[in-house]
Structure formats: C-alpha cells, structure tokens
Amino acid sequence: MEQPLASNEITSNRIAKELNEWKAREQRFEKLFSPDILKDKAFLKEKLGFYEHLQNKYSRSNVPEEKMTLIILARQNDLLRKQVYPNLWMRLLQRVLAPFREKQAERQTTISSDRNLSDLKEAVAKAGFETDGSKLAQHIKQGQREFSLPLSYYISENQKMDINLSFAKDASGAYRFEKYQAALTDTNKPQESKKQIFASDDQISASQAQNLLSGRAIKIETFDINAGSKSKWIQLDFNDQDPSGNHKLKEFHKDYGFDLQKAVSQLGVKENLTAKDQQVLLDALSRGEKPQVTIMREGKEVNLSIEANPQYKTLNVYDEHQKKISIAQALSGPEKPALKITEPTPQVIEQKSKRNGQKVR
Incomplete structure (x- = not known):
C-alpha cells in the first residue's frame, strides 16, 4: 500500500499535502473495514x-513541484476513470x-x-477576542490541517x-476554534x-484568562448531566x-x-451600598477582577483594592500603594467605614477593553 508523503514534500507542495491527507483517510478506512474497501466501486468514485x-x-498553479504533481495526477485520473467506468x-x-459537477462542488465549497x-x-468573539476576518478566510482557503x-x-x-489562537479541522473537514495560549508579561520583569x-x-x-494569569481566582459555571448547573x-x-x-487548577466548590x-460584608458593603451596587461589586470579584473601593476613615477617603480569595475564604485587601493589608488594618480607625465603589463599572471595563485594542498582529 502507498505510504503518506514525506513532511518536507507536504510543506512545499499543496497538492501533495491534500493527497497525503487522502492517503491517511484510506488507511483509517482500511483499518475500520478491510483492504478490499479501497477497491469498492463507491469508494473509487469518491477518490476519482x-x-x-x-x-x-490547482490547475493554474505556477509552482514547478505542483505542476509536475498535476501531470502525474492527470495520468492517475485516466487510469482511475477506466477502472470506475470500463465502458468507453x-x-x-x-x-x-x-465541469458541471465541479462548478456545483465549488459553489458548495464556497457556501x-x-x-x-x-x-x-463568532466563537472567537464569544471568547472575547477580535480577529481579522480576512486572515481567517485566507487560512480556510489554503486548506491547512491546522493553523494559528x-x-x-x-x-x-x-x-x-x-x-495564540489555534484552529484545526474536525472529522467533517470544517475548522473549529480548538484552544488558545495566553501569556501575561510584565515588561519590567x-x-x-x-x-x-x-x-x-x-x-x-x-478577561478571565488575564485575571487567572494575574494570580486571581474566578467563579465559573459548570454543567453536570445529573446535578445540573453548578458553580465553583x-x-x-x-x-x-x-x-x-500548563499550571494545574485549584478548585473550590460550593461545599468548600x-x-x-459574607466576606465582602466585613468591609461594611451591605450597609453602605445599594443592592444594585453591591451586585456590581460581587460580579466584578466573581470575574476575578480587582475593583477599587473607597472607604471614609476619620473623615478622609481611603482607597483600597480588593480581590476574592476563596482558598482562605476571605478577601485580599490592598492599600493605595498596592501593599497587601489585612481586613482589620483596613477597618482600623474610630469611625465606621462608609464604603463606595470607585471602579470598575461595566462602562469603565468596556472602555478599557477598547483602549487595549485587541488586534491581530
């Protein structure tokens, strides 16, 4: 049986790459059924x-290697056609x-x-990324098995x-958004x-990936066919x-x-925020953000940043210099703190995202 083409041939010859994929397909069918399947008339028609x-x-290709492949392929077509259709x-x-079948196939391929x-x-946008549609279309047209x-x-x-967004063909030949690698770098370190x-x-x-790489925890929803929707x-x-x-995940389920x-209420949020503002704050913390809040202490405004710490069932609190302090230190003072949210709000988050300019290089 013919073997798949060598990898160095594939990279320089698009026709060879697709032929190699066909050979691999033949090998899979041969294992699933028997070698005789490759001689079946229906299979030979598909191959033709x-x-x-x-x-x-690739009839208009000017690549020498591909032009030579087309000449050989034409001869293979003639032999295969005689095998499938013995009658002249x-x-x-x-x-x-x-030609009519080919035009119909081209229309279907375009659709x-x-x-x-x-x-x-849609899948990439749902994940929170902006992509250059023309580059995606170009890769799809090239027919690579996978690309990034x-x-x-x-x-x-x-x-x-x-x-780095990674895409790969599935069993049907369509591309799917498979995974992405995210790297967070401090240019000073x-x-x-x-x-x-x-x-x-x-x-x-x-945004969740960014918060995870920053060391913060996020709350996600999972679905279990028996237990339904669950959060962790x-x-x-x-x-x-x-x-x-890959870094391993620490998971904290509801039973933890x-x-x-309750953790937020220790800062007096429940008494000093409206229900709507309190929910905005809880949602931001659940997304793994580090919102800034302002408390009044001894008649002065004190800026703090807070983040969820599920492992120790508390909040991490940072002063205006981003130095980590305890909740007790944040609350120290003769006056009871009055807390308000100074950031982020959904509008601020949206504007910040636009300023970041998530573009394809």
Whole structure:
C-alpha cells in the first residue's frame, strides 16, 4: 500500500499535502473495514471525484513541484476513470459532465467555507477576542490541517497579553476554534511571564484568562448531566505544572464553604451600598477582577483594592500603594467605614477593553 508523503514534500507542495491527507483517510478506512474497501466501486468514485477536484483547484498553479504533481495526477485520473467506468461511452459522458459537477462542488465549497468562517468569528468573539476576518478566510482557503493566529495587546502601561489562537479541522473537514495560549508579561520583569493553554470548551474568556494569569481566582459555571448547573471557583497553581507545562487548577466548590457576600460584608458593603451596587461589586470579584473601593476613615477617603480569595475564604485587601493589608488594618480607625465603589463599572471595563485594542498582529 502507498505510504503518506514525506513532511518536507507536504510543506512545499499543496497538492501533495491534500493527497497525503487522502492517503491517511484510506488507511483509517482500511483499518475500520478491510483492504478490499479501497477497491469498492463507491469508494473509487469518491477518490476519482477528489482527484478531479484537485486538478481543477490547482490547475493554474505556477509552482514547478505542483505542476509536475498535476501531470502525474492527470495520468492517475485516466487510469482511475477506466477502472470506475470500463465502458468507453460512459467515460466520455462523465468527461462531459465533469465541469458541471465541479462548478456545483465549488459553489458548495464556497457556501461551506463562508459558514465555517462565520462560525469561527463568532466563537472567537464569544471568547472575547477580535480577529481579522480576512486572515481567517485566507487560512480556510489554503486548506491547512491546522493553523494559528497571534494577538497582542497591552492591558496596562507595563503589562502585555500575548495570545495564540489555534484552529484545526474536525472529522467533517470544517475548522473549529480548538484552544488558545495566553501569556501575561510584565515588561519590567519579562522573565516572570506567566502562560497557560485554555481549550475552547473550557469557555474561559480573554478577561478571565488575564485575571487567572494575574494570580486571581474566578467563579465559573459548570454543567453536570445529573446535578445540573453548578458553580465553583478556580485559580491557577503557579507552583504545580502538568507535563505539558500548563499550571494545574485549584478548585473550590460550593461545599468548600467560601461565601463571597459574607466576606465582602466585613468591609461594611451591605450597609453602605445599594443592592444594585453591591451586585456590581460581587460580579466584578466573581470575574476575578480587582475593583477599587473607597472607604471614609476619620473623615478622609481611603482607597483600597480588593480581590476574592476563596482558598482562605476571605478577601485580599490592598492599600493605595498596592501593599497587601489585612481586613482589620483596613477597618482600623474610630469611625465606621462608609464604603463606595470607585471602579470598575461595566462602562469603565468596556472602555478599557477598547483602549487595549485587541488586534491581530
């Protein structure tokens, strides 16, 4: 049986790449059924149609290696056509009908490609990324088995996010958004860059990935076919990695006992915020953000930043210099603190995202 083409041939010859994929497909069918399946007339018709499609698809190629491949492919087509259609008149009829079949196939391919492109753009946007549709379309047209698109944007003056979106063909031949690698780098300490690969099925958005890489915990919803929807907190463990280099996850389920609202109430939020503002704050903390709040102490405003700490069932509190302090230190003073949210609000978050300019390089 013919072996798949060598990898160096594939990279320089697009036709060879597609032929290699067909050979791999033949091998899979041979294992599933028997070697005789490759001689089945229905299978041979499918193979002939594929070969004819390749001939038409690359007929205008000026690449010497591909032009030579087309000459050999034409000869293979003639032999295969005689095998599928032994009758001369039937072969002539098939030659006449071939251009019409090819046009129909091209229309169907265009429709499928457009639908696939739309699905990919939607999946990437849902994850919180902006992509160049023309680059996605170009990769789909090239027909690679898999490809990636890089993104890069700043989230602050010294912090940069580098993203690599990965796409791959599924069993049907359509592309799907498979995963992305996110890397958070402090330009002042590039050697301390943190990175992680997230599968698209994990449904971790761009902002959530950023917060996880910043060391914060996020609250996510999961679905169990028996128990239904369940929530849990997750956080990257920077002291433990799997063999692929991904940081392992620390998980804190409902039974663990972390009550975010109770932790926030220790800062007097319940008494000093409206129900709506309190929910805005809880949502921000659940997303892994580090909102800034202002308390009144001894008649003066004191700015603090807070973040959820599910592992220790509390909040991490930082002063105006971003020095970590205890809740007791934050609350010290003769007057009872009156707390209000100063950031973020949904509008601020949205504007910040736009300023970051998440673009494809």
